[in-house]
Amino acid sequence: MPMVNGLLVLGDAMPKPLQAILIGAGQRGGDVYGAYALRHPDQIRFVAVAEPDEERRARFADQHKIPTEHQFSSWEPLLARLPLARAALICTQDQEHTAPALAAMQFGYDVLLEKPMATTAEECRQLVDAAEETGRQLHICHVLRYTRHFQTMRDILRAGELGEIITVSHRENVSWWHMAHSFVRGNWRREGESAPMILAKCCHDLDILVWLMDDRPRHLSSVGDLRHYRAENAPSGAPHHCLDGCPAEDVCPYYAPFIYEDLYPLWRNFAEGAKGFPKLVAQAKERVPGLVKALGMVSAGARRVSAYRGWPRSVVVTNPTPERLHEALKNGPYGRCVYHCDNDVVDHQVVAMQFESGPSATLTMHGHAHVEGRFTRIQGSRAELQAEFGLGGAWIEVRQHRGGEKKRYDTSDRGSGHGGGDDRLMAAFVKSLSAGDEEAALSTARQALESHLMAFAAEEARIGEKVVRMKDFRLRGDTRRRHGDTRRKK
Ligand SMILES: NC(=O)c1ccc[n+]([C@@H]2O[C@H](COP(=O)([O-])OP(=O)(O)OC[C@H]3O[C@@H](n4cnc5c(N)ncnc54)[C@H](O)[C@@H]3O)[C@@H](O)[C@H]2O)c1
Known part of the structure; x- marks a missing residue:
């Protein structure tokens, strides 16, 4: 047909x-x-x-x-x-x-x-x-799973370019301002109301590790806690809302108008990985904002920066006009001092695991990166792979041990959020249903379960300071109930 x-x-x-x-x-x-x-x-x-x-x-x-x-x-x-x-x-x-x-x-x-x-x-x-x-x-x-970036990486591994896979180190570098937005001021700040950070932020990463390795872990362990976003680290005299006359407003990176009204952290971060005109405009936003505004009258590309109303502004308030945004920062949760919030999720966590077929892997997640992005390094017996998946672009590089040849792949895809993954996921969902092509979906619910169980196991390991055998854990499940009753406070 x-x-x-x-x-x-x-x-x-x-x-x-x-x-x-x-x-x-x-x-x-x-x-x-x-x-x-x-x-x-x-x-x-x-x-x-x-x-x-x-x-x-x-x-x-x-x-x-x-x-x-x-x-x-x-x-x-x-x-x-x-x-x-x-x-x-x-x-x-x-x-x-x-x-x-x-x-x-x-x-x-x-x-x-x-x-x-x-x-x-x-x-x-x-x-x-x-x-x-x-x-x-x-x-x-x-x-x-739907991004060009991780699909290319998986193809490289499947083609055997790296030889035997020995170890993987994968980092989810959440930027300091994204951490503050989502996990200190925002919806995922309290485990009891949402989820442990390793599940909320990293079930994607755990899923990708399982998918890349085509394997599942034999055992894992984990460490981490909430180190920085705590009341004792507040600047002296800082009020509970940034706009209530904070004495540190010119020096504190978390000053809410700097993050949401100026939006410099977002554009700086975007410019790091972008190329060509989008990069120039993102850089110009901080140095010559008037010029970017003027360019926005004639160029759709510049207007995307000058009149930007998307994430994270759209989360602060629906339809974030400058007036509504300012009002929301004055009175709402996103204007709170990051040191005076009711957050309790970790701001750094490391999970170490060994897969059933032998390779080891670590996942490091933290909320203090200057530049947001996922970094992956995979060491094989024949070659090494390094990769970066950032807000503005993505690449993968493979270097052969013997000949030293270097192959670089540009895996950028700015078509939609998550490096193109959002749109491709939707296209696959539609195809799977409309065309009866269930193969379009790159994972079943049962496959997705493994990454979630790994996150729960990592929490159990972190809180209980132990190594969790996944074979037992898969049969038994976690002891965690809603509202995080096993949480350890620092
Ligand atoms: N796939 C990804 O990469 C990704 C990225 C970000 C967030 N998420 C997840 O997506 C989910 C939604 O996140 P979000 O940022 O859109 O949150 P959101 O708060 O913006 O949206 C959730 C919406 O659900 C509505 N809601 C609450 N109770 C409801 C009810 N009884 N019936 C119908 N609607 C109700 C809320 O009013 C709200 O508008 C979360 O689970 C989040 O973790 C996934």
């Missing part, structure tokens, strides 16, 4: 877009997957939305032309109706995944569920079992 844009065409009819409902129209649901649907109306169309925040719900409904009777303030009344579509995208916060995902599968929806799939091992297993029992597709948003 003929295909158009990866969709199956029946007879002469044009392919129909996949009909979907959205649960949670926040940053991921509204700004990423909603935006994808608007750019690809031939592939996917949202026909209903559940979102308690009125402004977000109205904006999403307006953008996607969703009638009033298909707008809901929570997922329960939406899922209580007869299925309104084939697919359900579930993009609520971490602890609000399990119940709507289970209900959606029971009511016949195929599901795209944000990561982490759930915040306890028990709930993760429940979800995987439910998908297998109901026969529904359950896609977990491990966007890194």
